[in-house]
Amino acid sequence: MISFDEQTQVFHLRNDRFSYVFEVARGRYLLHRYWGRPLHAFRGSAELPALDRAFSPQPEDYENERTFSLDVLPQELSMQGHGDFRIPSLGVVLPDGTDVIDLFYDGYRILRGKPGLQGLPALYAQEDEAETLEVTLRDPRGRLKVVLSYTVFAGDGVLTRSVRIENTGEAPLRLKQAASFCVDFPDHAFDRLSLYGGHAAERSLERCRLLRGIEETASARGASSHQQSPFLALARPETGELAGEVYAFSLIYSGSFSMKTEVEQFGTTRVVAGLNPADFSWQLQPGEVFQTPEVVCVYAADGLNGMSQAFHAAYCKHLLRGKYRHAVRPILVNNWEATYFDFDDEKMDALAACAADLGLELLVLDDGWFGHRNDDNTSLGDWTVNRKKLKGGIEGVAASAHRRGLKFGLWFEPEMVSKDSDLYRAHPDWVLRAPDAPMSFGRHQLVLDLSRPEVQDYIVACVSKILETGVVDYVKWDFNRHLTEAFSAGRTPERQGETKHRYVLGLYAVLERITQAFPDVLFESCSGGGGRFDAAMLYYMPQTWTSDDTDAVCRQAIQTGTSYVFPPLTMGAHVSVVPNHQVGRVTPMQTRAFTAMMGCYGYELDITQLSEEEKQEVRAQVALYKRLRPTLQLGTFTRLLTPFDGTKNETAWMFTSEDAREVAVFYFKTLAEPATPIRRLRLAGLDPDARYTFREYYPAQTLSHDSLGMARQSLAGKTFYGDELMQEGINVEKIDADFTAYLWVLEKEA
Ligand code: GLA
Numbered sequence: 001m002i003s004f005d006e007q008t009q010v011f012h013l014r015n016d017r018f019s020y021v022f023e024v025a026r027g028r029y030l031l032h033r034y035w036g037r038p039l040h041a042f043r044g045s046a047e048l049p050a051l052d053r054a055f056s057p058q059p060e061d062y063e064n065e066r067t068f069s070l071d072v073l074p075q076e077l078s079m080q081g082h083g084d085f086r087i088p089s090l091g092v093v094l095p096d097g098t099d100v101i102d103l104f105y106d107g108y109r110i111l112r113g114k115p116g117l118q119g120l121p122a123l124y125a126q127e128d129e130a131e132t133l134e135v136t137l138r139d140p141r142g143r144l145k146v147v148l149s150y151t152v153f154a155g156d157g158v159l160t161r162s163v164r165i166e167n168t169g170e171a172p173l174r175l176k177q178a179a180s181f182c183v184d185f186p187d188h189a190f191d192r193l194s195l196y197g198g199h200a201a202e203r204s205l206e207r208c209r210l211l212r213g214i215e216e217t218a219s220a221r222g223a224s225s226h227q228q229s230p231f232l233a234l235a236r237p238e239t240g241e242l243a244g245e246v247y248a249f250s251l252i253y254s255g256s257f258s259m260k261t262e263v264e265q266f267g268t269t270r271v272v273a274g275l276n277p278a279d280f281s282w283q284l285q286p287g288e289v290f291q292t293p294e295v296v297c298v299y300a301a302d303g304l305n306g307m308s309q310a311f312h313a314a315y316c317k318h319l320l321r322g323k324y325r326h327a328v329r330p331i332l333v334n335n336w337e338a339t340y341f342d343f344d345d346e347k348m349d350a351l352a353a354c355a356a357d358l359g360l361e362l363l364v365l366d367d368g369w370f371g372h373r374n375d376d377n378t379s380l381g382d383w384t385v386n387r388k389k390l391k392g393g394i395e396g397v398a399a400s401a402h403r404r405g406l407k408f409g410l411w412f413e414p415e416m417v418s419k420d421s422d423l424y425r426a427h428p429d430w431v432l433r434a435p436d437a438p439m440s441f442g443r444h445q446l447v448l449d450l451s452r453p454e455v456q457d458y459i460v461a462c463v464s465k466i467l468e469t470g471v472v473d474y475v476k477w478d479f480n481r482h483l484t485e486a487f488s489a490g491r492t493p494e495r496q497g498e499t500k501h502r503y504v505l506g507l508y509a510v511l512e513r514i515t516q517a518f519p520d521v522l523f524e525s526c527s528g529g530g531g532r533f534d535a536a537m538l539y540y541m542p543q544t545w546t547s548d549d550t551d552a553v554c555r556q557a558i559q560t561g562t563s564y565v566f567p568p569l570t571m572g573a574h575v576s577v578v579p580n581h582q583v584g585r586v587t588p589m590q591t592r593a594f595t596a597m598m599g600c601y602g603y604e605l606d607i608t609q610l611s612e613e614e615k616q617e618v619r620a621q622v623a624l625y626k627r628l629r630p631t632l633q634l635g636t637f638t639r640l641l642t643p644f645d646g647t648k649n650e651t652a653w654m655f656t657s658e659d660a661r662e663v664a665v666f667y668f669k670t671l672a673e674p675a676t677p678i679r680r681l682r683l684a685g686l687d688p689d690a691r692y693t694f695r696e697y698y699p700a701q702t703l704s705h706d707s708l709g710m711a712r713q714s715l716a717g718k719t720f721y722g723d724e725l726m727q728e729g730i731n732v733e734k735i736d737a738d739f740t741a742y743l744w745v746l747e748k749e750a
Contacts, residue, residue, distance in 0.1 A: 001131040001152045002110050011108070011133060012042050013150055017157040017310070018299040020150070022076050028104040030076035030135065030148070032184050035247070037301055046186075048073065053266075057083035072266065074184035077137065077148060077163070079103065087214060087262045087272045090165070091177035092144060099176070103137040103146055110134075114151045114160075119505050121252055121539030122294040123160050123318040129153060143169030153318065157310030162294040163274075167284040174494075175282040179258075179274030180295040181249065188212070188263040191237055193248075193304075195229035195561055200549035200582050202226045202530040203561030205644040210234065210263060218258040220279045222447075222483025222500045223527060224534035231565050232259040232273065233307065241639050242303045242684055249273045250311060250565050252319075252535040253293035255504035256280070281497030296535065304564065305638050305684070312567035312637060319535055320542045320570070322515065324522050328629045329543060329569070330361035330407055331622060332474070332602035337550065337576050339606065341368035341375055344389045349400045354607045356404035358615060359622040362474055362602075363401040364409035369394070371421065377444045380416045381423030383462040398471035409474030409522075410466065414459045415507065416445045416480065423458075429489040430455050432499065442481025449488050450506030451499055460513050467518045477511075477541060479527040511540035524572055524600075533562060543570050543600050550576035550604060552587045552595040553739060556651040556668050557643040559598050568655075569633045573599030575621075577606070588701050589614065591741035593621040594666050597632055598653060601625050624698075628664055628745065631657040638684050640665070649673075652681055663692065663746040672736050682729035686722030691749040693719040699733050700740035719749070 003012050009024040010033070021034040021042045034042060049072070056071035058064075059082055070084040080088040081100035093099045111134065113127040132151045138144065147164040161181045167173050190210040194217040195203040217232055219225040233248035249271065251257050256279035262270045273295050284290055296314060300306035316326065333355045335343055343365075352363050370386055371379025385393045392399070398408040417424045417431060424431070424446070431446040433439050439446060448455050466472060486499045515523060523541035525532060529548035537544060544566075547558045555573065562571055573596040578586040596602070603618070610618065625632075632655050640652035651668040667681060686692065694715040715730065725746075732742060 001154065002133045002150075004108060004110070008043070010042055011135070012039075013133065013152045013159065014038050015152055015154060015156070018159070020152075020159055024105045025073075029070070029073065030105060030137070032074040032076050035183065035299055036245070059083065074186070074268070075182060077103065077146065078182050078270070078272070086264050086270050087260050088177060089179035089182035089272045089274070090146070090163070091175065091277065093174040093176055094143070095171045095173075101139050101144060103139055103144065106136040106138040106145075108133060108135045115149075117162060117294060118289070118291050119508060120291060120293055121508060121536045122162065123151070123153075123158075123252070123296065123314060125151070125153060125318055138168070141169075143167070143171070144173065153314065156314050156317070157298050157300055157306070158314040159297045159299075160294050161297065163292045165284065165290045165292075167286050167288050170286050172286065173284045175284055175290060177275075177277035177280070178282065178290060178292050179272045179277075180251065180292045181271070181273045181297065183271050185234070185247075185269040185271075188267050188269045189236060190234040190269065191239070192261060193233040193235055193564075194259075195231050195564065197226050197558075197561075199226050199528050199531065200547055201554070202533065202547050202558050203229055203564075204557060205561050205564065205642070207235075207644070209237070210261060210269065212263040214260055214262045216258060216260045218256070218276050218278075220256045220276055222255055222279075222486060222503060223479065223532050224254050224257065224536075225482070226528070226531040229565070230257045230259065230534055232261070232271070233304075233564075234261070234269070234271070235304065240303055241305050241642065244303050246298070246300050246304060246307045248298040248300070248307045248311070250296045250535055251293060252296065252539065253504070254507065254532050254534050254536045256500055275501065279500055282501070283495050283498070293536070308564050308639070309636060311565050315535060315538065316567055316569065319539055321539065322519055322542065324542045326634065328633050329522065329600040330474075331359075331625065332362040332364050332409065332574075333360050333607060334364040334366055334574065334602060334604045336366035337581055337604040341373065343368065345391055345396055345400075348390075348397045350608050351606075352400045352404050352406060355406055358607060358618050359626070360406065360603065362407040362409055364411070364474060364476060365394075365397055366411040366476065367413070367478070369410070378418045378420040380413055380418040380445050381421040381448070383412070383414075383466065394466060395469060395471050402471070407473035408471060409476060410472050411476045411478060412463060413478040413480060414463055414510075415448055415450060417448050418445050432483060432486050432488065432503070434485045434487045435489070437485060440484035442484075445481055447481065447483055449503070450510065451488050451491075451502035452506070456506050456510050459510050463514055464517060467514070467521060472521060474522045474524065476524045476526055476545065479532055508536070508540070515540050526572075530558070530562065533566065535565075538566070538570055543572055545572040546599060549582045550574055551580040551583045551585050552592045552741075553585060553670055554583060555595050559595070560639060560642050560644070560651060560653075563637060563639060568598050568637050569600070571599035572602065573597075574602040574604035576604045585739075587739040588741070589617055590698070590701055591668065591739050594741040594743055595668065597625055597628070598666070600633070601629075628662075631655050631662045631664055634658055635662075636685065640681060640684060641667075643670075650679065654683060654685070656685060660687065661748045661750070663748070665744045665746070667732055667742040669732075669740050671738050672740075676734065678734065679732040680729045681732055682727065683725045686726055687748070688721065688723035688726065690722050691719050692722060692725060692746040693717065693749065694744060695747045696743070696745035698743040700735045700737060700742060715744075
């Protein structure tokens with residue numbers, strides 16, 4: 001998969017999905033040469049241009065060679081100061097205050113498999129699944145060593161890269177930038193795709209023509225954030241969901257990040273991705289090593305679905321860990337939107353009884369069970385049960401669930417502290433704050449300083465004490481504000497710029513300890529919904545609460561947006577009450593259920609208040625979901641129509657089981673229209689030569705009477721070749737109602 005040609009000095013990283021090529025030029029510089037479809041060989045048919053470009057300087061050793069300038073060469077690692085005026089990927093300040101340092105090629109090694117990254121989550125692989133290339137660069141004066149690590153996975157469309165920086169000299173250095181990845185493309189005929197949003201409105205797709213100059217997708221919030229996601233793609237303008245070239249980047253990191261593009265004077269494009277340099281600085285003492293997070297890069301020739309499927313496969317195979325890595329997830333009921341803070345033993349017992357009756361599998365007790373927390377003003381940090389609400393304690397609620405055959409889950413927000421809490425009164429210096437400045441509050445709470453080992457120990461102890469009772473099967477780990485005044489008591493002034501990254505490293509240390517100590521617990525990460533929906537959190541916790549917005553129409557967009565990077569198996573998705581608590585919309589129960597069936601399915605409403613007829617419908621939904629769950633959660637996901645294009649009025653998703661035998665197609669239409677054209681829906685990814693039979697069909701509002709669906713549909717029981725379904729397609733029956741949802745289930749002939 002990885003080769004180095006001594007003669008041409010070319011590194012060729014290749015599998016059956018892509019080739020990635022760079023060379024050592026003049027024994028010193030790492031120049032990027034090619035990234036795209038796999039090549040038989042790389043011999044440099046497109047030579048690097050040697051032109052005398054005005055205002056592009058020469059390094060001292062090449063002063064007389066006016067066609068040689070770092071400013072115009074495609075780099076694998078970029079630094080300013082030597083005449084490459086484009087975005088740098090590494091910035092190192094020397095003790096004399098200058099930031100100019102040479103880094104020349106020094107050697108390489110190729111390893112089987114993939115080493116882990118010290119203190120950071122990363123993709124993992126068995127020895128026979130991947131190869132890793134480590135290329136070393138050194139400062140000729142012995143002060144700095146940099147190792148670039150690249151991993152290629154057999155059969156997967158992803159390439160990973162990270163950087164290790166070591167102070168090999170005798171004086172301290174300061175890192176002002178340490179990006180994970182840098183690449184230069186020879187042109188700029190791209191659209192730039194990113195995911196933007198806000199609380200309860202996460203991950204909408206932005207697609208714009210890539211502009212000249214610098215554009216940035218970033219977070220400086222100390223979290224990967226609701227606002228921008230650590231994802232960037234460059235797609236050819238003609239690239240669509242099913243065809244066309246796209247390059248994409250997903251960062252395995254949960255803190256402040258930056259992904260920049262620069263289209264420079266000659267029309268080439270640079271991408272630099274990694275830690276946000278505006279929110280970072282790091283003292284590197286002699287002998288110390290700094291490890292950057294890892295970026296996962298995809299080249300896909302088969303459109304945005306090809307890109308997403310490459311991410312999904314890599315994250316399912318090489319990122320998720322533990323018992324639930326490749327296991328279907330329980331159907332839960334969560335009491336948050338059912339009761340908010342207003343619950344007691346009796347209410348929880350009633351929810352458990354009803355959940356068991358409806359066929360649900362996991363009862364989750366959300367916020368408000370500890371300290372004296374009856375609203376969001378108090379008690380974070382005091383993780384002892386509130387006996388006024390729960391006389392039997394956590395054990396009592398858990399027993400009521402377990403007695404009925406349900407698993408039991410519990411909410412925590414361990415990284416936070418309320419001003420009104422015993423913890424804050426005892427340790428006011430345990431929060432992030434600037435010593436002589438007022439503190440900023442978010443939801444009345446402060447952020448614990450996870451960069452401090454004693455705070456990490458406190459969190460591990462509190463959470464472990466409850467999990468050690470053995471009654472908790474699931475944990476929802478929340479994080480409900482971003483970092484302000486990110487300074488740490490006791491840290492020296494020159495190291496304060498490290499606090500946000502050290503916070504994230506502290507969080508990873510805590511998560512590693514807790515998740516390894518309780519391997520049977522299913523963990524779901526959350527941050528006011530999807531404010532920390534990133535690959536790093538998924539390494540510790542295999543699912544994330546996708547958004548606090550549970551409205552079906554909003555969720556179709558949020559979940560579709562999330563699917564550009566993350567597989568459905570990682571997305572929490574619940575049916576909630578109408579009128580919806582976030583947007584007041586009234587949508588049919590079937591639409592809410594079909595929308596939530598895309599992810600880790602659950603209910604988040606007071607199920608005890610449902611009418612008998614509604615309960616019947618829920619039982620039918622649950623039975624249908626259990627039947628389809630392996631296909632929906634473990635199969636291949638394809639977007640057929642997205643709410644980001646066309647009329648923004650339709651969404652269609654398709655799921656194909658692992659053995660390719662079962663296919664489920666969901667179609668959603670937001671608003672009904674007069675004189676509407678008939679929607680022809682073309683399926684994708686089927687075997688054109690295989691025969692598929694329509695087994696089940698649920699047109700709008702019919703789930704409670706499933707026989708009705710097929711009876712109304714002329715496709716009932718009919719068989720077609722895959723090519724008919726992909727080329728000719730099927731028509732969606734016209735229904736004159738808003739917020740409709742349809743489902744077809746097909747079976748491939750053995
Ligand atoms: C966040 C979560 C919600 C809920 C509340 C509890 O907003 O996203 O699901 O757990 O906190 O306070």
